[in-house]
Every structure is written in C-alpha cells, then in structure tokens.
Amino acid sequence: xxxxxxxxxxxxxxxxxxxxxxxxxxxxxxxxxxxxxxxxxxxxxxxxxxxxxxxxxxxxxxxxxxxxxxxxxxxxxxxxxxxxxxxxxxxxxxxxxxxxxxxxxxxxxxxxxxxxxxxxxxxxxxxxxxxxxxxxxxxxxxxxxxxxxxxxxxxxxxxxxxxxxxxxxxxxxxxxxxxxxxxxxxxxxxxxxxxxxxxxxxxxxxxxxxxxxxxxxxxxxxxxxxxxxxxxxxxxxxxxxxxxxxxxxxxxxxxxxxxxxxxxxxxxxxxxxxxxxxxxxxxxxxxxxxxxxxxxxxxxxxxxxxxxxxxxxxxxxxxxxxxxxxxxxxxxxxxxxxxxxxxxxxxxxxxxxxxxxxxx
Amino acid sequence: xxxxxxxxxxxxxxxxxxxxxxxxxxxxxxxxxxxxxxxxxxxxxxxxxxxxxxxxxxxxxxxxxxxxxxxxxxxxxxxxxxxxxxxxxxxxxxxxxxxxxxxxxxxxxxxxxxxxxxxxxxxxxxxxxxxxxxxxxxxxxxxxxxxxxxxxxxxxxxxxxxxxxxxxxxxxxxxxxxxxxxxxxxxxxxxxxxxxxxxxxxxxxxxxxxxxxxxxxxxxxxxxxxxxxxxxxxxxxxxxxxxxxxxxxxxxxxxxxxxxxxxxxxxxxxxxxxxxxxxxxxxxxxxxxxxxxxxxxxxxxxxxxxxxxxxxxxxxxxxxxxxxxxxxxxxxxxxxxxxxxxxxxxxxxxxxxxxxxxxx
Numbered sequence: 001x002x003x004x005x006x007x008x009x010x011x012x013x014x015x016x017x018x019x020x021x022x023x024x025x026x027x028x029x030x031x032x033x034x035x036x037x038x039x040x041x042x043x044x045x046x047x048x049x050x051x052x053x054x055x056x057x058x059x060x061x062x063x064x065x066x067x068x069x070x071x072x073x074x075x076x077x078x079x080x081x082x083x084x085x086x087x088x089x090x091x092x093x094x095x096x097x098x099x100x101x102x103x104x105x106x107x108x109x110x111x112x113x114x115x116x117x118x119x120x121x122x123x124x125x126x127x128x129x130x131x132x133x134x135x136x137x138x139x140x141x142x143x144x145x146x147x148x149x150x151x152x153x154x155x156x157x158x159x160x161x162x163x164x165x166x167x168x169x170x171x172x173x174x175x176x177x178x179x180x181x182x183x184x185x186x187x188x189x190x191x192x193x194x195x196x197x198x199x200x201x202x203x204x205x206x207x208x209x210x211x212x213x214x215x216x217x218x219x220x221x222x223x224x225x226x227x228x229x230x231x232x233x234x235x236x237x238x239x240x241x242x243x244x245x246x247x248x249x250x251x252x253x254x255x256x257x258x259x260x261x262x263x264x265x266x267x268x269x270x271x272x273x274x275x276x277x278x279x280x281x282x283x284x285x286x287x288x289x290x291x292x293x294x295x296x297x298x299x300x301x302x303x304x305x306x307x308x309x310x311x312x313x314x315x316x317x318x319x320x321x322x323x324x325x326x327x328x329x330x331x332x333x334x335x336x337x338x339x340x341x342x343x344x345x346x347x348x349x350x351x352x353x354x355x356x357x358x359x360x
Numbered sequence: 361x362x363x364x365x366x367x368x369x370x371x372x373x374x375x376x377x378x379x380x381x382x383x384x385x386x387x388x389x390x391x392x393x394x395x396x397x398x399x400x401x402x403x404x405x406x407x408x409x410x411x412x413x414x415x416x417x418x419x420x421x422x423x424x425x426x427x428x429x430x431x432x433x434x435x436x437x438x439x440x441x442x443x444x445x446x447x448x449x450x451x452x453x454x455x456x457x458x459x460x461x462x463x464x465x466x467x468x469x470x471x472x473x474x475x476x477x478x479x480x481x482x483x484x485x486x487x488x489x490x491x492x493x494x495x496x497x498x499x500x501x502x503x504x505x506x507x508x509x510x511x512x513x514x515x516x517x518x519x520x521x522x523x524x525x526x527x528x529x530x531x532x533x534x535x536x537x538x539x540x541x542x543x544x545x546x547x548x549x550x551x552x553x554x555x556x557x558x559x560x561x562x563x564x565x566x567x568x569x570x571x572x573x574x575x576x577x578x579x580x581x582x583x584x585x586x587x588x589x590x591x592x593x594x595x596x597x598x599x600x601x602x603x604x605x606x607x608x609x610x611x612x613x614x615x616x617x618x619x620x621x622x623x624x625x626x627x628x629x630x631x632x633x634x635x636x637x638x639x640x641x642x643x644x645x646x647x648x649x650x651x652x653x654x655x656x657x658x659x660x661x662x663x664x665x666x667x668x669x670x671x672x673x674x675x676x677x678x679x680x681x682x683x684x685x686x687x688x689x690x691x692x693x694x695x696x697x698x699x700x701x702x703x704x705x706x707x708x709x710x711x712x713x714x715x716x717x718x719x720x
Contacts, residue, residue, distance in 0.1 A: 137497065137590060137594075137597045146582040157593060159593075168626055236499070237498070238597070269524075269528070286693055304706070305706045307661060310669040312691065316690065319686075322682060329646065337650055343667065345655055345658075346665045
C-alpha cells in the first residue's frame, strides 16, 4: 500500500511503502503492529515497515467538479471574506481625508461664527476639525452660534463613531489567528517588534511636539511637556494650545499621528498580553503527559483506539480553540451525510445523499 | 457494552446498551455495524440496529491518576485561565475607586494651585479628577503651577493607560468564543439585546444630562445639547461646562457612566459585526454540498473513508476556526506518542512512551 510521507512542515517526500499488520484489534487494550520505511529506504519495497503517512498538505479544494463535470463549490460569500476586512482598513486614510475635507469646508463657511484667536480661515478650520475629531477639544477655538454648535456636535459624534469602529475592528480582526500563528508571532517577536517601533515613534513624536511648543509657541519646558501630555491623551484642557500659524499647521499633522500612535500602542499591548496567555495554554496542552484517561476521553467513536483526527480534536479542545458545540454542529451534518450509518463517509454515502435529496 | 448516549446539546441520557459488530474492517469501504438503543428501548438489547453512537459529552478529565495511582494532570497555569481574566475585569470598579480617591487626595492638597471657578475643595478635586481621567478636559479648572501640571500629566497618562488596557482586554476576551457560541448568541440575540440595553441607557443618560444642564446650569436648549455631545465624546471644549456645586456633583457620576456607556456601545457594535461575518461563514460551510473531492481532502489517514473526527477537522478548517499549522503542531505530539507507529494511539503506546521517557 503506497501513501505519501509528509514532514511536519507540510511537505511530502514521495511514495513510501507502508504495511499494516493488525493483530488482536478488539477492545481497549488493542495493539496494532505496523511498519513504515524511512524515505531513504524506499528501494526495499514490500519489507514490512512501521510508519503510517498522514497527508498534511491537504486543504479544501478550490473547485469541486460534480458528477456532470460542473464546478459545484460555491464561492465564499463576500461578507465572510477576511481579506475584505483588511481592505476595509486599507480605506481608513481615504475616509479620514474625505471626513477632514468635508469638515474643513463646512467650518470655513461658518468661520465668522467661531470664537477664539484666528490666524487663517482654511488653516483654522482644518485645525478645529482635527482638534474636534480626535476629541482633544482644547477650546481655544469654539463654535459661537447655534448652527456652528450643532455642526460641531454632528462632526464629533460621527468622528468618534468612525474612530471607535476602526479601532475595535482592527483589534477584533487581529484576533483571527490560531494558536500556531500566535506561537509563530511570538517566536518571531512580530508583535513585540511592532510594539517597539510604535514606542520609538511615540517617543519621537513626544519629543518633536515638546521642541516645537518650546521654540514655535514659546512655552516653558514644563508647560510644553504638559501641553504634549494633555494633547496626546486627547485631554485638551486648552489653557496651553497652538496659537501661531506655524504651530497650528504643525498641530494638524502632529495631533493626528500622535493620538493614532497612542491608540496603536494600546492595541499592541493588549495583543501581546492575549498572545502570552494563549501561548501558555498551547504549551501546557502540548507538553503535559497523555494518560490512559486522556485516550479514553479522546476516543470519539469508542473503537478502543485514538486515531490522528480524534487526537487533534481532543487537543484543540483542550487549547480552547474549539468546543463541544462546534463539534456537535458539524456532527449533525456528518450524520445526515452518513446515509448507510456506518460511522464513516464514503463515495457511496455521498451518491446516496445526493440521489435522495434529488428525489425529495 | 454500556456507554452514555448524548444529545447534540451535550446532555447525556444515562447508560444505553451499545453493541459493536465490526465486519470487514480493513481498507476502503470499511463498514462498522454497531447498535445504539434509544433510551426508551433499552429493554431490547442485542437487537442489531445500524446507527453508531458518538460520545459527545466527553471533555478532558479533571485529574488523571498515573500507573502508581498519583494524579498526574497538572493544573492549568493561572496565566492561561480565562476565568482569571474575567475576575481581572471584575476588579475594574475597585481600581477606579482607588484611582479616584488617590487623585482626589492629591489634587485637594494642591487645590490653591488650581485655577478656575471653585465651589468646594473636595467636590472640585473629584470633579477635576473625573474630567481629567475620562479625557473630557473642559479646562474650566486647570493646574496653575508646575507641580500641579506634572501631577495632572501623571494622572492622565496612567488613567488613559488603565482605560485603554481595560477596553482592549474586554474586547479581546469576548472574542474567545467558538462559531457555535456565536450562532447561539445570534440566535438568542444576546449581543443584540445587550446593544439595545446600552443604547437605551445611553439615550436616558443623554436626556438626563440635557435636562440637568438646562435646569441646574441654566443653559439654553442648544447649549445643553452641545455640552452633552462634547462631554460624552470626551471632546470637552470647556466653553460650556458644570459650574455650580449641584452640577459638578451630578457631573462626577454622569460623566463616568455616559463615557463608559459610549465605549461599551462601540464594543457591542464591533462584536455584532464580527459575529455576523463569522455566522455567514459557518452557515456557508455547513450548508454547501459535500462532494467526492471534499471526502478525498478530508481523509487524513488515506484509508479511503472519512471518519467522524476527520470530517469535523475538515469542516472546522473550512470555517477558519482552526488551520493546518494547528493540526501539524498536535500531530507532532501524536507521532511521538505513537511509539508502535500504527497510526492510532492505544494504551500500549502510552505505556511504551512513558517507559522510554523514564529510561532517558
């Protein structure tokens, strides 16, 4: 019997002779003697060898031709395509630009209704938009009429909704990873490296803001530090803010990047902590001793032995990657498909299931 | 042979007589004749029927006695215990109280260094703490000395860090659910109901804030609306804020609950959207036609038929619940345990694995 021998990284090393000798295969104490030749001994075919090859490189087929040769596998619906989600996030800079352009146009039109120190209509409107959208809200420029107040309300409500959705979606999207992805990410220190880069960027932005406030806005050392802190955290008391043309121009870019950076910083911190937790669980599951009671619990079909798929399900359940409800759900479909109720699916089951569904 | 019969919701209906008659159990097309009597027919034992019973209620045993009778299953490490995470979140009100009490004491001590309209030392300090911690930052009370400015910096930096970690942890924690949990949650409209409750609460808080600002702070209708919007979103320009004793006392509770509510509102919106996406994927996987190519791809051990566990793994992979890397990781352990390399684990494998590890 020829099967493929696949290494643990998923690559297959060609056909290997496998011979199964089943002896006394009944009850719990069942013992199976099988032999497998290592790949370099493939010449010695028909010599009983021990290893049984598992096909690990298989994934769901892209298209499945049915009995008439038609491709019957439906495409995955767009609403569930995670690639779509990624591309949604890729649109964030576009949303942001449209949002700020619309806001700037609106506030430029009601500029005379805005109270506070003015420098340039366009610059002040854009600065007001950024300070409002990021919820810094210094209060150095405030709407002075009912119309401009309502406009500011609409602008900040829609802005925080957009921001809240983007941040939470980014957080949830990054959670769509398996325990192995997490191990890999930890191994390559991917998240830790990202966190390091964001921390450096945040420090640089902090420093640049501090320097600009001292030299352009002519603040004292402590006042500049205080203004940076109250801005990055979006606190924005407003007793210290950007009042010059140059300062406001700088503020537009600096506030957007530094508040965004701090948000990203928290996202990475949370991911790192979640990954550490999940990594500890995966390691514990994979390193603890397997006992006879484990075997009994893992034996789904009660045949006295645990096959590879049963073992995988048992371990993934222990890793809290899947749960019994997930399995029950799929088992319902399995039992419907298993027309001859043999406990296994074969081509005849599929043909029977299809012909019976055609008749109905 | 007696086993438990379990329903798809995981409950077991007591011992049921099961009879396995294995016939021609080699190669492809393997057929197993087993019998499971439904609970009400337990009297008619030994009458061969066709359905094979799958034990669905099994979970990992709590303790596993080894060959010497010692309990060898290690307890799950605390760092990976998701119950711990829940209890961490349960401590949030305690953290919040300690944080606000410490902040109020600090700012009470430097109260004469804080500029703005004062009402009562304790009340103003607590109000200043809440306005700072939530990053509303009206600016009606601002630190007027270097010491108080640095204190405010430390307070807002630690507060936003704490808040950011709590929110992101709450978001990530709620993602630790399987596709079936998600289906159940959707079916029972759990998240939708939570979202509905939070929306109602948010509307009530909005209305109460509006009314208090009109009657206690004597604002106009539009100004009160504007102040509510700028506060809930933590914008806080500060041109409209709480200036009276009663207003500030109300503000302490109102700002904390309304900003918290808005955050929770966004968390539920994000969860609902993630669940809808995952639900669509699960439904698509469970309803699409299974073909012969699917069977071939699902057959992990290449024996020509797909057993229940193989089918479950194939479908969960398609649901993006698990991936090939997860499976490979567990398969490494399986191959180490499968000492006789039979492709299945039996008690003799476990004994061999344990004796060989003892020798080493």
